[in-house]
Amino acid sequence: MDKIYEPQKTEQKIYRLWKKSGYFNPYKLPNKKGEPFCIIMPPPNANAPLHIGQGVFVTLQDIMIRYQRMKGKKTLWLPGTDHAGFETQVVFEKKLKKEGKSGLDMLRDEFYKAVWEYTQKNRKVARKQLEQLGASCDWSREKFTLDKDIQKVVYQTLERLWKDKLLYRGKRIVNYCPKHKTAFSDLEVKYKEEKGKLYFVKYKCRDKNKSIIVATTRPETIPGDVAIAVNPKDKRYKELVGESVIEPITKREVPIISDEAVDIDFGTGALKITPAHDSLDFEIGQRHNLEARETLGFDGHFNELAGPLAGLNIVDARKKSVDILRKNKALVKEEDYTHEVGHCYKCETVIEPILMNQWFVAVTKLLPETKKSLRDLAVDVVKNKKIKIIPKHFEKVFFHWMKNIKDWNISRQIRWGIPIPAYYCDDCGKSFIKIKGKVSNCIYCKSRNIKGDPDVLDTWFSSGQWPFATLLTSKNKKDFKTFYPTDVMETGWDILFFWVARMIMLGIYCTGKIPFKTVYLHGLVRDKDRQKMSKSKGNVIDPLVIAKIYGTDAVRMTLIIGNTAGSDFIISEEKIKGYRNFANKIWNASRFVLMNLEDFDGKKSALTAQDKKLFKNLEIIKKKMTHHLDNFHFSLAGELIYHYFWHTFADKIIEEMKNRIRDDKDKKQAQYVLYKILTDCLKMLHPFMPFVTEEIWQKIPQYKGKMADLLIIEKWL
């Protein structure tokens, strides 16, 4: 054995050894009667290499899988990658731009094909990275969210939602990014504080003596006004309700109405109603049967309905509208005003609430048979503990979000993703979902004047079905029955709503069962300035680069110790060095033991009272380790074994045994003690540091079939 542990020499070799053994496949494990244990890997996006933060999920899940495998369970860790619709399209467009090209110059099919190839390349990279990190997942079951069979499952769900009337196409106010020219769900909007102005605008009544003053931050939407609303309890305006006023930019007459939703205390207590450009206004408009004047086009420019603002973009239109109001003496005053404005989470462009035809999942609508909504289904299972969220306080966050949830917009005006198998009819204006067979007539009016829907699905709609879609489409027909519901869903807290909540809703809806029993939310790795790692910020650390220098085992320990569920943490190169030293310590302590085991027969010999004490203590450590791992305390478990191995086994026990091993009388005893404690330590360390432990395991003399050929399947303690 070398004097210093060199991970570069062993890691690839060891991974190949594992792969060759077939033990990543649950049905190839020696224990045929083991209980199933399954984790579906959160599929990394197939648009970029993994970063160090993703090393956290790989390590945590691998620890759980390796631990359960050693406990004799039939363990399946199912890997996959996500096509990541919008995200990937953005990344790919950026790449094209660098090459001086643009996706707009490409035909739809051509573009799709190019992105397809791009993602396939990235999938290979991700796979290699996962292997390098030691992920003991079953590659024979690897999946991609765009696999034909997965898409089929997604379409079945869509059809089912359609039949249950939980899916509808409707013209609603949606979050629209004028730059990316697509709508988003509520989650993709990021609110940021922005300084603006609150404009007080006077609307004159027919009868020139009377007027009403309205406060608005968006004077450019005045041509879209169809009413002025006041609260029915507001005494100031009692007389005015029912009157009409002249809107001061395009000079149309609009009524003054009353509606409960208006806040008496804000501004002047009078609200201009622009149903096509604000969600509250849209609601009020619906209640009062008002027209929605769509003055803003999807290109982010105003149209002819906006009168003098026609042709302008939002910023220019705002300036011009203020000018016009000033000229007309309709602008009473301006106030500085800070408020939260929605931005596109990708490009920071201000999100426009705009009226569009989109596909929605009615998450709060009750199903006729159960009288429960998708939301109810999800809330119930968390409430009655069928699904446990770790850390617990995220359950509160979950409930809070679920309470405020609204219909989920699942259509995107992008090109990369799963197409929505829908048609809309030009004659009757209705839409319908149809996944099988040719469609040549409208199902409502029989018109032949129908078009396919050009939109694609929100990527979370397909990944929301991942746990059952992957198992249902597995090559092995038994998989779904055996492994569903899965055991643990391990992911970052940042996608609790995006992903976990949707998996719970869709999982129960589609299969009648929960998709997983435990949700473990890990903390996110941040850089020294506590920023989230992202490619655009340029602060990503490549786990492979760092693993090449210090070894994968060291990187894994760094990512686990000090990382508790739900709270973020910072890593440093110093920390990695510390665990590299630990790997070397394991190596050298083992080297010492092995050097002194040459004439050892593996047999237990009579123990001294002191030895018994050592073993008693070891038993306590083992119990604690098992307890920590069973309770998802990975950091504590890692720290415990680290400390025991280094400061008890290496520093104390080995030092004591050095004397006894030189004394022929005591030699056998000492050998036994060292051998036994070392092998138990290797087992306990293996889920955390699989490479160095397996490498050493391969060098330990085998005593009559008592031990497994590979540590990966050695019995846990």
Place this chain on the structure above:
RNA sequence: GGGUGAUUAGCUCAGUGGUUUAGAGUGCUUCGUUGACAUCGAAGAGGUCGCUGGUUCAAUUCCAGCAUCACCCACCA
């Protein structure tokens, strides 16, 4: 506006269902090159566990309030 979390050694963080000297890594100080390891060993310095109250025989830990920071959610135009 609503909510959640954090505040513990110079730094990065654990931990405590309430009870002797509160932990780790890293950093720092002193000593040590006897064949497992200098990616090492031995010894050591370093914390009124954010503030103020309450419950208690006993609180860093439970409760309330406050302060600061971070994050999430939200249709006050």
